[in-house]
Amino acid sequence: MKTRLKMMIPFLFILAFLAQAQQVEQHAPEGFDTYRADIPHGRVDTIAYYSETVQTDRKAVVYTPPGYSADKKYPVLYLLHGIGGDEYEWLDQGNPQIILDNLYRERELAPMIVVLPNGRAMKDDRATGNIFDSIKVRAFATFEKDLLNDLIPHIEKDYPVYTDPGHRALAGLSMGGGQSLNFGLGNPDIFGWVGGFSSAPNTKTPEILVPEPSELREKLKLLWISCGDRDNLMYISKRTHEYLARHQIPHIFYAEPGGHDFKVWKNDLYVFSQLLFKPVDKTSFGKYSVLGIPAETNVRSADYPQILPDHRVKFRIHAPEAKQVGVDLSGKYDMKKDEQGTWTVTTDSVSPGFHYYSLLIDGVPLADPSSETFYGMGRMASGIEIPFYGGDYDKLREVPRGEIRIRKYFSGVTRSWRRVFIYTPPGYDDSDRKYPVLYLLHGGGEDESGWAMQGKTDVILDNLIAAEQVVPMLVVMPDANMNAPAFEENGLNMFEAELKEVVIPLIEKEYRVETDAAHRALAGLSMGGIHTLYTGIQNTALFSALGVFSSGWIYDRQKTVADKQYDFISQHKEKINKDLRTMWIAMGGKEDIAHDNGLKMLKKFDELGLKYTYYEYPGGHTWPVWRDNLYRFAPLLFR
Known part of the structure; x- marks a missing residue:
């Protein structure tokens, strides 16, 4: 007399597990990019290779780690620049050799070779004139062929490197971030580690980037998406993250303070590089973020509350005269006050979906002025929408x-x-x-x-x-x-x-x-x-x-x-x-x-x-x- 149907959503249980994982918030410490004379240093060289794609000799910069030996084999990170740069942009503004040297000294890094190519694959590949000229922009797409058919074979011929995707990583900033996602996700048999830092609008839409989600789940060891919270290109990273989450593709979505600049990208390299070529615990990916993304239920332009990738929620409210402030959201949390009278707290992971909540100011439950309000709990209350990917x-x-x-x-x-x-x-x-x-x-x-x-x-x-x-x-x-x-x-x-x-x-x-x-x-x-x-x-x-x-x-x-x-x-x-x-x-x-x-x-x-x-x-x-x-x-x- 009855029909019974059940729908199981495995991703909900993954999120429940993540909520129990150890909290991880990583950001570069002071001095991480400061030169230290008292430690071993890697070597930086400019190399030339012939590109059949461009029909000319091209240049790239290669960093080899401290203690480099031709008798050992190394994994390789290919690190790409932005639309206004070339193979020297990272060296001139990002100090990757200093960041990596310091990490080697602290034994936080797997020894690797880093290749910094010119991602503008054309004969005149200098960042001069109108860098947004359509011919120059198309050259960034052409670089995929140059990278796969010319540069990688050259590196694997001249350096003692592993040649499998598990030992090959691709990452980049801005335009190079878009290239990294486009080329890396399009070639999971070539790259096992992919990172997009503040990826630019050249990034393909998620549906084109990842037409077969199951393939990436099986083949990719690490997918990293990061962006500064004040970067106007955050929407690119956010839409990619949301698509990946909806299709249950493990990845790190790393939001951090800052705009579209090297302060952000140096921090990205610091954190991202430490994860490469090591055993990966994908269940901890949701913990890697400094900031969250403002909830969709926030009032216009309100930065808080923010939702972290693992569904913890950050609250911030300015109430200098208050003696005690807290939040009631799936449990009560006491907030801490700084010298400016701003109160903050980060909750435990909150289950996906819509939740009512209240601010507790000196014992009185109140609606959060930064959030939309809804009639619930028998009164008007704040509401927060935690992303749900069912x-x-x-x-x-x-x-x-x-x-x-x-x-x-x-x-x-x-x-x-x-x-x-x-x-x-x-x-x-x-x-x-x-x-x-x-x-x-x-x-x-x-x-x-x-x-x-x-x-x-x-x-x-x-x-x-x-x-x-x-x-x-x-x-x-x-x-x-x-x-x-x-x-x-x-x-x-x-x-x-x-x-x-x-x-x-x-x-x-x-x-x-x-x-x-x-x-x-x-x-x-x-x-x-x-x-x-x-x-x-x-x-x-x-x-x-x-x-x-x-x-x-x-x-x-x-x-x-x-x-x-x-x-x-x-x-x-x-x-x-x-x-x-x-x-x-x-x-x-x-x-x-x-x-x-x-x-x-x-x-x-x-x-x-x-x-x-x-x-x-x-x-x-x-x-x-x-x-x-x-x-x-x-x-x-x-x-």
Whole structure:
């Protein structure tokens, strides 16, 4: 009598493991790039090689480490310059030989040869005149052929180096960072270690860079993406990171203080070089970052809170007069005050998805002025969106967009003014067609804005409609809060009356919608799921589909109501099963607080012979689960 489906998301469990890993925050110390006369030094030479690609002799700089011997074999790092530089740019401004010499002295580096080529593959390869000339820019792409077919063979002929990808690395800054990602990720059989420092717009889009994610997971030992927080090119690194995370490709996303300059790139070389040609613990990659990225839920231009790659959150607030400041986000954290009156703290890793939080200032919970606020927890509270990589169905895309409309109305049931949020699909105002309707209910402590704001209903439906995966529909999101508790019969009856006597008539009077049960569905999360069970099952003449997300009859608080419901089902089982095309029940895995009650309810449904489909999506009692529920449930409707 039931269908059971489960969806497992391994990446969530990887993140959970990362949250337990040892904290690692690495940044170059003072003096890391200062010449020390009292230590062994490597050697820097300029070499020439013939390039069949360019049909001329070309130059490169080669650094060999202290103690270099032709009797030993070495791995090689190919280190690329920016659009305004040449083979000497790193030497002139970055001091790589000093940085590496100092690291060898501290025994932090695997011995390696570093090759600094000219990445502008043309006969006149000097950085003169208009460096943005299209011919010169194209020469940076041509360098891939020069690198693979001319320079690498020359180095492997003249130097005692290993010739497998596990001993070959490619990294670069700015334009060279884009080259490193383009060439390195495009040739995983050549390079096992790839680093992009402040990668420039020459970087291919992630979909082109990594068309086959599984190949990189298997072949690449280290993929490093870094950028300064004040660099206008951060968007290049961020979009690459987000794509890699979404496709579960292990990598380091390293955000640091600074702009587009050698202060940043020298630090990148310092940290990146220490990871090369050593055993790699990919589960610790999320810990390598100095700064995080401002949350998408921050108000405009607010730098904090910041989210680190491993989902720790950094908070900073200026409150010089406060005596005690903290944060309540999946646990309470005390903040520390500096001499300027600025308070800071970094939390433990926070699970992906949307979370409410509060600042605690001298014991009073307050909304963070740097964050958007949402109605949740029974009040206005700050909200933070922790990146969730279970899919891109709730991400904005270039597709036709519907609208969220707000309609105020006076309710004869509650004797008060209320609001309903209404999603209308793309093209609603430009057609005469009538649409089916999904009535979608929020959870406890939230209101009619929940599905529109926290739930991203419009984004999810727009994407599904554009992909032709759902029938275009209106989604009506009413206020399910009544003047009586939702878990008692009075509250349940009152909402039933509100929906049947006020909301549905209002929608069917003012919007172009179908008015039969075949074109109506009802769904809700948590408290809204209880309303769906109560109102929906007793009114199958009104609805052809019900969706219950993270909910179930709460036995100790609702035994009387539940028993009445089960008696009703027992007496009307045939009609309910006949009327409902879809009875869809979902839980957020065992960590969902409604999970056990839900399973008890399903056991009772089995005994009664009620037909349903059951679905689990791990993640708990959280918005990522409910967004996924909507994404899975909507395509089942009105077919």
